[in-house]
Amino acid sequence: MTTNAPRGITRRGLIAGGLGIAATGLLAGCDTVTRSTDVKAINRAVTLPDYVPWAGGPDPVLPKTSALMPSAFRRIPSELVPTDRVPGDGSTLHGSVPTNSPVPPSKGSNPYWQGLDERMGVDLDLTITPNADWGNKFATQVAGDTLGDVFTVFGTFSYLPQFLEAKAANLTEILSGSGVRDYPYLANLPTASWRGTVFSGGIYGVPVPRGPLTTGVLHRRQDLFEQLGVDPSFRDLDEFEALCREVSDPQRNRWALGSVPTNILASMFGVPNQWDEQGGRLTHMYEVDAYQDMLEASRKLLADGLVHPDSVTAYNGKVWFVQGSALMLQDSYSAIPGLLQQAEPGSGFRMTMAPFVGPGGAKPKPWLGDPNNAITALAAGPEERIRMLLGVLNWCASPFGTEAWMYRKFGIEGRDFDFRDGAPVLTKTGNSETALGEFPLQYFTECPLPLFYSGAPEMTDVVYESLSSWLDDGITNPTYGLYSPTNSTKGPAIGTYATSAINDVLLGRAPVSGWKAVVRDWRRRGGDAMRREFEQALEARAGA
Structure with a gap:
């Protein structure tokens, strides 16, 4: 009953309406459609990935008063944790993602994007669509089977479990239980977020987490x-x-x-x-x-x-x-x-x-806000490639305090950002190349959002105080x-x-x-x- 709610309903309604038509045609020959009303089968549980909080970075400056409390930081640490390895195999990774920010310049004229390729070890080929057009674009891609290797999926549209069973990789054998420990940054994602990836007794995606900050x-x-x-x-x-x-x-x-x-x-x-x-x-x-x-x-x-x-x-x-x-x-x-x-x-x-x-x-x-903004699915394929793609997503989930997180958010020092009073501040070029610090790679997946506000360290305390007053009662x-x-x-x-x-x-x-x-x-x-x-x-x- 809010002016906010109709906007969310409208966006998801467009997705549901467009994909409903496309999915019906795409899945007409799939056995899963016959189970579209078998509610208990579709909601069958699975052993979720272990939750292993990452402990390799800087200590939060404020205590975690609740299990839900995001880690709080006022400044970028002086020493960043290096990335262990380049996860990709040099192949092209086709992806489909939405964006709320202006669409960034294409890779050929975007050194920041080129730097992502080097760090991830893939040729990142993204189809980036403004959120207002995402529903229609997604439906078109579903109908044409052109979503690519990795694609963002919002939670409310027709035949979602059937669509995922037909087109996405079942990640259960790789990620369930202790399997996720092969990807330590994905293991750092909360259990509540993984619940949003389960359909028909399988894990069919990776969370795009937002945690209590969606509230x-x-x-x-x-x-x-x-x-x-x-x-x-x-x-x-x-x-x-x-x-x-x-x-x-x-x-x-x-x-x-x-x-x-x-x-x-x-x-x-x-x-x-x-x-x-x-x-x-x-x-x-x-x-x-x-x-x-x-x-x-x-x-x-x-x-x-x-x-x-x-x-x-x-x-x-x-x-x-x-x-x-x-x-x-x-x-x-x-x-x-x-x-x-x-x-x-x-x-x-x-x-x-x-x-x-x-x-x-x-x-x-x-x-309390929902744990995820969306989930990300991987196109079905050979296990070796699925594991490589999960390695790339693991890199995308690297937390605050890592070199990878710093690059994702701010890009190239001296070009995309400068330090002012010890805080990284995006330049005009950086705002363009990084999409205001929100390059849509964040819709592949993301680390649990920290309380950190570059150039405004006082906001960390303001938000922390607000969350502390109610979080365990949400x-x-x-x-x-x-x-x-x-x-x-x-x-x-x-x-x-x-x-x-x-x-x-x-x-x-x-x-x-x-x-x-x-x-x-x-x-x-x-x-x-x-x-x-x-x-x-x-x-x-x-x-x-």
Whole structure:
């Protein structure tokens, strides 16, 4: 029920819609399609890779107060851990990846990309597609069987397990249990991330992990609050609304919020993270009374002019936040580096995170973000080549403190970055060649994201303090890593229906009192079927 949710649903809906057509044709002759409704078979468990935290780098500067806490660093270590070996065999590696950053220059005019080839030992041939076009491009590649050796796969599209069984390498024999120890940086990926790679009793991918930094939090322009002389703290919904009224001034092009802060409100009202699981039985967040209460609070924020007026129909929250049109912005922790990079140097830009608040003074239980951004699949092939490709992915997962991590993020010193006050800062050339430090190789796989903000070491402490206040109390989506055929084939359409109904309420076109009728229709359209299938999936995993 957020302006963030419809954007995610739309993106995945495009993927699901495009791939649904392509996958149906591609897999028509495969036996796996006949099992598309065998929920227990599709969700059969497997022995996951061992988790072996990497201990070869610098010690974090702050203690790990939770098993989920990312390692925290304020500066690049003076001595980097060298890469053990070049993993590739000199062959061409064709890959398909999305990007949220500008597409970097092609290899022929990009020395940074050429340096990746040297370090990985492959001729890296990437098809890079902007995220907005990824769904259609992926569907076209599936239909034409041109995805390549390594390709990013998002989790919600039609016939995902059948597609992976037909086209991707089953990595179970190589990575399950202690097998992953042959790839120490992949063994450093958390167990929760590996759960998102399992389908039909096999490991069919490598995680693209993000960990708790995918969690949505309310970012604050601390510098602007101080200029206004306003304390941005609040203890309940009434104080939050009062704060928003105090700082909103549409005549000065200033609103409290860039969008309805669903994660903050969900914690206030005790709304479950998508589904609530009790004894193997599931209740969707739409079905609890607290969701309707949250919907009313959201409607009121918009009606009172406390949210940017374009937030539902033409969202551009990051720009509004950086420009100061929105003093608070719900986005993930992982958005922080990009926000810092967009800020004008010398502008005094400073951000903090609002604490989560629980219902009626109770301890807050925020929605914990999903462990992965996506997964990466390898095209089926000879075991020798699969092992070589996994070696390349192992290099891609090299952690903070290694030479490989430093090169991936910053490139060539003196060309792509310079050291300023001991911190690497990308040059104009580096921003272009490395895609703003987010070269889409990160969608092959990545190390667990550290708390490190180049040139802004104080942010490490700010984010650490925010995470420490709630991390062990965060609630997960109990259906993460499970597959529902109905969710796969009908989920995007059902999601669009619910999103449209939510937006009608938010924009005053429908009363909140009509929400229960919407939920009944949502259940009829597929919500109940998804519930049954996810419950069967839970049973299959629990019985393994």
